[in-house]
Amino acid sequence: MNPQTGLDHTLMALADPTRRAILQRLTHGEARVTELAKPFDMSLNAVSKHIQVLERAHLVKRRREGREHVLAANPEPLDAAAAWIENQRAFWNHRLDLLERELKAHDASQNPRRKK
Amino acid sequence: MNPQTGLDHTLMALADPTRRAILQRLTHGEARVTELAKPFDMSLNAVSKHIQVLERAHLVKRRREGREHVLAANPEPLDAAAAWIENQRAFWNHRLDLLERELKAHDASQNPRRKK
DNA sequence: TTATCATTCAACCATTTGGTTGAATGATAA
DNA sequence: TTATCATTCAACCAAATGGTTGAATGATAA
Numbered sequence: 256m257n258p259q260t261g262l263d264h265t266l267m268a269l270a271d272p273t274r275r276a277i278l279q280r281l282t283h284g285e286a287r288v289t290e291l292a293k294p295f296d297m298s299l300n301a302v303s304k305h306i307q308v309l310e311r312a313h314l315v316k317r318r319r320e321g322r323e324h325v326l327a328a329n330p331e332p333l334d335a336a337a338a339w340i341e342n343q344r345a346f347w348n349h350r351l352d353l354l355e356r357e358l359k360a361h362d363a364s365q366n367p368r369r370k371k
Numbered sequence: 372m373n374p375q376t377g378l379d380h381t382l383m384a385l386a387d388p389t390r391r392a393i394l395q396r397l398t399h400g401e402a403r404v405t406e407l408a409k410p411f412d413m414s415l416n417a418v419s420k421h422i423q424v425l426e427r428a429h430l431v432k433r434r435r436e437g438r439e440h441v442l443a444a445n446p447e448p449l450d451a452a453a454a455w456i457e458n459q460r461a462f463w464n465h466r467l468d469l470l471e472r473e474l475k476a477h478d479a480s481q482n483p484r485r486k487k
Numbered sequence: 488t489t490a491t492c493a494t495t496c497a498a499c500c501a502t503t504t505g506g507t508t509g510a511a512t513g514a515t516a517a
Numbered sequence: 518t519t520a521t522c523a524t525t526c527a528a529c530c531a532a533a534t535g536g537t538t539g540a541a542t543g544a545t546a547a
Contacts, residue, residue: 263386270382271505275455282462288524301506303525308504322514322523330463337456339391340449346398347446387535404494417536419495424534438493438544 261313262339265332268312273297274305278314281328288324377429378455381448384428389413390421394430397444404440 268274277291292302306326309315313332318325384390393407408418422442425431429448434441 262391263388266382266386269455270379270386272379273505275378278459279462282459282466284466289522297505298507299524300508300526304505307525324524328463330460333456333460337453337460339385340453340456343394343398344446344449344453346395347444350398350400389535405492413535414537415494416496416538420535423495440494 261332262335264312265314265336268308268314269336271305271308273302274309277302277305277309278328281315281326282330285325285327288326291326377448378451380428381430381452384424384430385452387421387424389418390425393418393421393425394444397431397442398446401441401443404442407442 269278273295276294280286280291280294288303288306289299291306292299295302306315306317310317313329315326316329318327385394389411392410396402396407396410404419404422405415407422408415411418422431422433426433429445431442432445434443
């Protein structure tokens with residue numbers, strides 16, 4: 256219903272170091288839940304939950320292969336997140352440009368043609 | 372202590388539409404708390420708290436001017452967030468390249484010099 | 488001075504998060 | 518078949534979020 260909810264989920268999912276590590280691991284290739292859990296000092300169940308959060312954000316997709324679940328990264332939602340941030344930076348830089356221009360103009364009128 | 376805590380805070384702060392709206396508003400210029408709160412259908416106190424979350428993430432800075440607090444966006448933490456995401460995408464694209472190359476090689480050996 | 492304005496602090500509340508343990512499910516291997 | 522393996526489900530817990538209201542603080546205006 257709320258269209259920015261996707262972005263909410265994406266950023267929320269990324270805001271946890273365990274989940275970022277899982278994602279990073281998955282960009283190097285698919286992995287099963289147990290494999291993903293191995294590096295972490297927490298229960299398998301905890302990792303399972305983290306994966307579900309990543310799934311809710313559509314940052315990973317799951318394929319059932321018999322008794323094992325194979326996880327793969329799906330970086331598509333990252334596009335919206337990157338776009339939001341870049342947009343933010345663009346506006347910010349635009350504003351800085353305006354400021355600088357104004358400062359230069361002020362400078363010139365106050366103290367024209369000075370060196371350095 | 373944990374160096375990625377900054378990124379945690381940044382992404383967590385961005386994962387809320389109210390806070391993203393506040394940030395966006397601030398890229399167009401400084402504003403006081405009351406001004407920032409006006410568009411939102413929630414108490415002034417709630418917005419005050421959102422601002423504190425943005426402050427914790429160093430995404431806004433506050434200047435006291437008499438009884439009013441003037442807020443300004445500080446986009447610097449966005450750099451790390453953007454960098455993380457871009458890095459992620461780079462690795463992903465690299466992996467896709469490898470995959471495509473492998474597919475092409477396989478194709479060629481299976482069905483060499485076919486058209487289309 | 489005193490009232491008002493801008494803001495935070497404090498306490499409270501419901502919900503979500505991030506973790507645990509133990510049992511259930513469902514596929515595979517002996 | 519039966520035991521084992523991979524995984525989730527369910528219940529629980531502590532802490533954090535996102536909101537509320539009411540009082541406190543501190544600057545300004547009458």
